[in-house]
Amino acid sequence: MFDFSVVTKWVDDLLNGILSPTWATFIEFVLIGVCILTAYAVIALALIYIERKVCAFFQCRLGPNRVGPFGLLQSVADMFKMLIKEIIDIKHNDKFLFNLAPYVVIAASVLAFGCIPFGKGLHILDFNIGIFFLIAVSSIGVVGILLAGWSSNNKYSLIGAMRSGAQMISYELSIGLSILTIVIFAGSMQLSTIVESQANGWFLFRGHIPALIAFLVYLVAGTAETNRGPFDLPEADSELTAGYHTEYSGMHFGFFYLAEYLNLFIVAAVASTLFLGGWMPLHIPGWDGFNQIMDYIPSPLWFLGKTAVMIFIMMWFKWTFPRLRIDQLLRLEWKYLLPINLINLVLMVIIVVFKIHF
Amino acid sequence: MNITTYLKGFFNGLWSLLVGMKTTLRIFFRKKTTECYPENRGTLKMFDRFRGELTLIHNENNEHKCIACGICELNCPNHTIRVVSEKITDADGKTTRVLQRYEYDLGSCMFCELCTRTCPHGALAFTPTFENAVYTRSKLVLKLNREGSKLANKK
Amino acid sequence: MIALKEKITSLVPAAAFDEAAIPTVTVAASEYKQLAQQLRNDADLQFNYLLCMTGMDFGDSLGVVILLESTTHLHQIYVKTVTADRENPYIPSVSDIWDTARINEREVFDFFGIRFTGHPDMRRLFLRNDWVGYPLRKDYDAGEALNPVPTENEDIRDTTLTYEALPDGAIAARERTVFESEEYVVNVGPQHPATHGVLHFRVSLEGETVKKVDVNCGYIHRGIEKLCEKLTYPQTLGYTDRLDYLGSHQNRHALCMCIEEALGLEIPDRVKYIRTIMDELQRLSSHLLFWSCLCMDLGALTAFFYGFRDREKVLNMMEETTGGRLIQNYNVIGGVSADIHPNLVSRIKEFLTYLPPMLKEYRDVFTGNVIAQQRMKGIGVLDTATAISYGVTGPSGRASGWACDTRKRKPYAAYDKVEFKEAVRTEGDSFARYLVRIDEIEQSLHILEQLVDNIPEGDYAVKTKPVIKLPEGCFFKSVEASRGEFGVYIESRGDKNPYRMKFRSPCLPLVDVVDMLSRDGKIADLIAIGGTLDYVVPDIDR
C-alpha cells in the first residue's frame, strides 16, 4: 500500500534543502492552504452535481444533462454565476455580523475538513486529540448560523437560527456520545491511530452490537448536524422560505451552500473513518490472498468510496422522508437517541473491559 | 408510557421508514419518465385538439373564408380579435365587405374557442403550435390573414 | 313545502314568501336577524348550513340573499333582506348564528359597502384598505383614475371596526384590536412556498407556537363576478375554469347545469356520462396534486414527483379529449364542445390498472411513514358541528364526519347511476382529511370503472339558440368540486347577460377555519393544516 508520507517528506526535504526553515514552513503552509481550498471547492462542486443527479434519479427524472457531457459542468456554471452575482447590502441589519457569518460557517467547515485522513499518510492535521478537535471546530458552524439569523433582521431568519441552535446543541450530544463509544473501543482519539487499529477489521464489524448502534445513531445525528432533510428545519423551504440565509445573496449565500455540502462530506468522512476503517482496505483475517488484492487499491480510493456510500445513504434519507416538526426533532433526540446512546456506551465499556470483541 | 409501547412505537416507526426507503430505492433504478424537449422536437406531436394559437385557414391558393362579419370579434370575451374591414364596391355596383386585417393578440387570448365555434363559415381554427415566446410584446399581436390573400369563392 | 311556508309565516308574519323550486323569504332588515335565528333553531326547520351568501345591488336598494340548507331535513330556502339606504347601509349580522357568515359578510362589505351590525370584524376582505368605492355596486366606476395601480405596499392595520346597533336605532362604531403591538407577528405570504398561491397569513407567534392567524386575502382577486355581469352567458363559461383551476371542469359543469336548468334544456344521457367521467378525471388530477403538494409542504420532496408523474397520465387523457391540460374548456351550454376522443376509453382502462400499484407506493412512501403520521394525527381537529357551521364541505368536511357529498345529497349528471362509497371519517384531524382524499381517489377509479364501458350513444350536445337569455329569477346549482361544494347563483332579469352571478367558493370556508385549527399549534402544524385543507387561492378570491 502506497504511503503518501513519502511524498510529503520529499517535498519537505526539498524545501528545507533550498530555503531557510522559516521560509520552507511558510511555503508549506501556503501549499497546503491551496491544496485544501482546491479540494474543498472541487469536492463541494462534485457533491452538488451528485446530489442533483441522485435526487433526480430518486424522483424518476433525469437531472442536469445539458451543460457539458451528462450535465457534468452544471455546478461549475452555477459557481461562475454565483461568483459574479450581486451581494445585496441590506438596511437595518447588523452589517459586521451579517458579513461575518458566512465566513464563520465556511471557516468551521474548512477547519474540520483539514482533520480528515484521506489516505495513508495523506493527512493535514493529525494529533492526539484529533477527533476531539474535529467535533470542537465543526460546532463553530452553528455560531455562524446563529449570527446569520440574528443579524439579518428578518423574522424567518431568526426563527431558523433558533431552530438551528436547538437542533445543533441537542444532536451534538448524540454525535459526541457515539464517537465516544468508538473512542473507548479504539482507545485513542488520534484519527490515524483509529484508522490503523482497524487494519484487521472495521470497527463496525469488530465492535459487536454497540458499534452498530453507535453507527446508526451517528448517521441520524450526523444528518441532523448538517441541517439536511429530514432535519432541515432551520431552512425549511415550505415554512421559513430559506431560513437563516433568507437575506443572503451572491457568494455569501454561496458560502452557506458550499458549507452545507462540505459538512455532508465531513460527516460522511468521519463516519467512514470511525466505523468503516477510513482509508484502510477491507481485510478479512485469514484470507491473505484476498487482503493482498485489496491492498492494491490505493488508500484514497478506499476512503472516497466509503465516504461516497455514506453520502448516498444520507441523500437517500433526505429524498425519502418528510421533515420533522421541531418537537418531534427534540423528542427523537432526548427520548430515543440519548438514552440509547448512554446504554450503548455502557455496553461498549463492558465489551472492552471483558475483551469480548473480535 | 410504558416500556412496551415505547419500544413498539420505536420499532414500528423504524420499520415504516425502512419501507419508504425500499420504495424510493426501487424507483431509483426504474426507467425515468422524462420527455426530453427540445431534443425530441422532431418526434414531438401535440394532441390534435390542443389549442396553441388561432389561425385563419388558408388554402393552397392563398384564399381564406373570412367574410369579415365580425361575429368572432363580438363573441370574444376580452377583445383579443380585431377585424378591420373595408367596403368595396365592385363593377356591378354591389357593395361587399372585405377583410383587410385580421388582428389577433396571442398575448391575451384565453383559448375559449368561442370564435371558432361561432364562426359561420368555419374560417378559423386553432393550430397546435406552442413555441411562441418572444422578447417583444408587439410581436404577439399577429395579423392572421396572409399577404395578398383573398376570399375563397363559395362553391 | 306548504309546511315550510306556514311555519315561516307563523314565525314572522311580515315576511313575504315566494314559492319556487327553492322558496324565497323576503324580510325587512329589522326582522332579518330574528328570522335567521328561528330558521336555525326551530326543530322542524334546522337550517344549520349557510350555503351561499350573496350581496346584491337591486338598483335602488342594497341587500343580501342567503341560501340556507338543513343537513337533517335537506330542504333549502333563500332569505332576502334589503336596505334602501345606499349611503350608510346597515344590516344585522348573522355571524353569531352561522360562523361562515363572518367571512362572507366581510366579502359583502368589501363589494357593496353594507355594514353588518354586531359583526366583530368589519374590515375589507379582498381589496386594499385604501380602495375607493365598492366595486360590485352597479354605479361603481371601474376607471383607472379612481383606483390606479398602487405602487406602495398596503399599510396593514392592526385594528378593526365593529358596529353596534343601539336600542334607539343609532349605530355605534367601536374599535377592536386584532394584534397587540407587543405580539411577534410574522407574515406568512403573500409570496410564500406553502400558501399555495398568494395568500397572506399574519401569524402571531410565541416561540414556535402559533397564537393567532389573521387571513388576508385578495392578492389574486380578479373581479370575476363583476366581469360576468357584462358578459353573455357563453362568455362567462370561460371564467369558471379559472376560479379553481384544479376543478375547472367541475366548476364549468355547475355553471352549465345552472343555465341549462334555467332554460329548461333536456340534456342527453351521453353528455351526462361524459361530464361525469371528466369530473372524476378532474377530481383524480386534483387529488393527486393535493397529495404531491402536501408531501412537498411536509418536506417529502420526492413524493411530490410521484404524484405529478401519475397526474400527467390523467392530464394526457383529458388533453386528448378536451384540448387543454389545465383549463379544459370542454363543457358548453347544452353539452360538451366535442365528442370524446376515440382513445379515451382505452386510456382510462389502462389507467385503471396503472394507478392502484402506484397508490401502494404512496402508502409506503408517505401514508405509512411515521414522521408523516405524527405530523398529521391529532393536528387541526375540526368537529362536525363546527364544520357545518363554517360551511366546510368537500373532503375536509367529510373528514369531520359530515356526509356532505353533493354527488350523494343532490345527485346530478350520472351520479345517480353509479355506485360509490362516500368517504367519511370522524377524526376531523389533518390525517383524516388526508385519508379521505386518498379514499376518494380509489372511489373515483371505481366510478370510472363503472362508466367507461357504458357510455350511451347519442349527441354530445343539444342545439341552443345563438343568443341565450335566461328567464327572470334566481337560480342556484351546485356540484361536488374537488374541494367541496361549488355553487353558482345567477340572478337574471331576462337579459342575455346575468344581473348578478355569484360563485359559492368551496375554498373560502376552508381558509376561514385556518385560524381556529392552527391556534396553539406549531408553525409546522400551520403548514400541515393548510396543506390538508387544500385550498386554491384564486377560488377564494375570485
Add this chain to the structure above:
Amino acid sequence: MKYEDFKDNEALEQLRASGTNIIMGSLDKLIDWGRSNSLWPLTFATSCCGIEYMAVGAARYDFSRFGFEVTRASPRQSDFIMVAGTIVHKMAPVLKRLYDQMAEPKYVIAMGACAISGGPFKDSYHVVNGVDTIIPVDVYMPGCPPRPEALLYALMQLQRKVKVEKFFGGVNRKEKKPEITQVID
C-alpha cells in the same frame, strides 16, 4: 435547437449589436455561459400558470435538465422571476418589491396571458394589464396557460438573451439601481 428555429431573432441581434467589446469578449462568453446555464427561479406563482410551472419541474418535463431546478424561495438568491398568473392591484406592489429584492443580474418572464396583458381579466377593475407596466419583462410567453414545452421554450429564449449580454462591455439593461428593501418577513 438551431438558431433559425427560434422566434424573434431580430430582438436578439439588436442586443448583440449594442456595446461590443472585443478584448473582454471571451471572458464575457464564459460568464454568460455560467449565467445562462444556472438560472435559478424564484418560487412564485399566483394562479393557473403556477400549476403548469410545477408540472415543468416535475418528472415528465423536468427543467432540471437545464439546471433550472434550484428554485429558491428567497428572492435574494434567485436569478429570474417567472410571473405565473394574474397580477392584481393588491399584488402589484408586492411583485415590485420582490423584483427589487432580487440580486443583479435578474430577469423576468411573463408567463401566460394574464401576465402579458391581463388576459381574460383585462377589463376587470382589479387586474394589472400586463406586468411590464410594473417591472421590465425579458421574455413574453403566451398561452392560457402555456403548456410545459412552451415554458421550456421560453426558458431557452431567456438563455439566449442572457448569452448575448455583456458583463464587461456595454450595459444591456438600462435600469437604475433599485432601492434596497427587506424581504417580506
